[in-house]
Amino acid sequence: MKKGDTMHDQDQMKETVDETRLNQGFQANIADLVKSLDAPEPNLAWRAALSERINAEAARCRKRRRAFFAVKSSLAFACAAGLACFIFVRTGSRTAPAPIAQLSPSASSSLEATLVQAHEEADTASDVVGSGLNENRTPMDSDASYWGPDDADSL
Amino acid sequence: MLLGRKRGALEEADLASAESLLIERCQKKDPAAFASFIDQYQARIFGFVRRMVGSAEEAEDITQEVFIRAFQHFHRFDSRCSVKSWLFRIAHNLCIDHSRRAGRLPSSMSLNGDPEAESELEIADESWSPETVAIRQELLDHVEAAVAAMSEKLRAVLLLHDREDMGYGEIAEMLGIPEGTVKSRLFLARAYLQNRLASEFSGAASSELK
Numbered sequence: 001m002k003k004g005d006t007m008h009d010q011d012q013m014k015e016t017v018d019e020t021r022l023n024q025g026f027q028a029n030i031a032d033l034v035k036s037l038d039a040p041e042p043n044l045a046w047r048a049a050l051s052e053r054i055n056a057e058a059a060r061c062r063k064r065r066r067a068f069f070a071v072k073s074s075l076a077f078a079c080a081a082g083l084a085c086f087i088f089v090r091t092g093s094r095t096a097p098a099p100i101a102q103l104s105p106s107a108s109s110s111l112e113a114t115l116v117q118a119h120e121e122a123d124t125a126s127d128v129v130g131s132g133l134n135e136n137r138t139p140m141d142s143d144a145s146y147w148g149p150d151d152a153d154s155l
Numbered sequence: 156m157l158l159g160r161k162r163g164a165l166e167e168a169d170l171a172s173a174e175s176l177l178i179e180r181c182q183k184k185d186p187a188a189f190a191s192f193i194d195q196y197q198a199r200i201f202g203f204v205r206r207m208v209g210s211a212e213e214a215e216d217i218t219q220e221v222f223i224r225a226f227q228h229f230h231r232f233d234s235r236c237s238v239k240s241w242l243f244r245i246a247h248n249l250c251i252d253h254s255r256r257a258g259r260l261p262s263s264m265s266l267n268g269d270p271e272a273e274s275e276l277e278i279a280d281e282s283w284s285p286e287t288v289a290i291r292q293e294l295l296d297h298v299e300a301a302v303a304a305m306s307e308k309l310r311a312v313l314l315l316h317d318r319e320d321m322g323y324g325e326i327a328e329m330l331g332i333p334e335g336t337v338k339s340r341l342f343l344a345r346a347y348l349q350n351r352l353a354s355e356f357s358g359a360a361s362s363e364l365k
Contacts, residue, residue: 030345034317041198050219058186
């Protein structure tokens, strides 16, 4: 019988087969026979090999996930850094310090007056007290103030 | 009675929640959780594949591939079908791929006359006498041979329904065919098996008589 004929038979059967016909007579007997067939089981070596492959696959998945996480986090960090730079540049240009020429005239004159006053006070103080000797800078026992016999000869 | 039914329902709910927990863990690629599915289904999948491909070594390789693929793609599993039918679907697809690669075309099936017109097959009663056991074993060997000689389409439906206790709807969804086709294939598969066994046993009886 050709394959086409078989398919034609199957098409015809579709119309006629109902569940009751499948559950009675020789159909039920054959179903019982098929059910009672042996159940072959794979051996332990097969199971061990399968476990090994599954574990290797799990390790590969973990590694892939870790790499993906690293790439993702570095990408996120780069994006965040870029965004921060952009924001910094934008806000920095807006809050730049005003040029000195733009300072108000009153502020400028008060600074000048303070400087002049400080100078005059320092000048007055040096007139009253005198500059004097600074002990720390010119210690009495330093080489410059010591007169030895050689020095007397040189005179 | 009512209490028993309630307890049964509770046990079923527990099993379902345990399975969904296992599925969740498998989707996170937990090999320990997947191992419990392997333990549960390895014999059935192997038995199905063994009968679909014929060779035990090839069946071992294909069964391993079934579980590896299931583990790799567990995130694609949706709970609309059971894990069992999902695994059988993968197994069936791999068997079909294997036979395509091997260049084996599905063998055509011959039906001589109306299968129901044939005499019904007598199946020996359960008995433990050596003779009965031997006859039964011989009968099962013949059934194995007949199943192996059947076309792949019929064989898949026969094994899934009669050995794996799957429903027509489940098989139809798994194989992507209408339910009516499942029924007709099952009918044809059993009829083929019955015809073949009847002819073999009548041939053996006649040769013994001669």
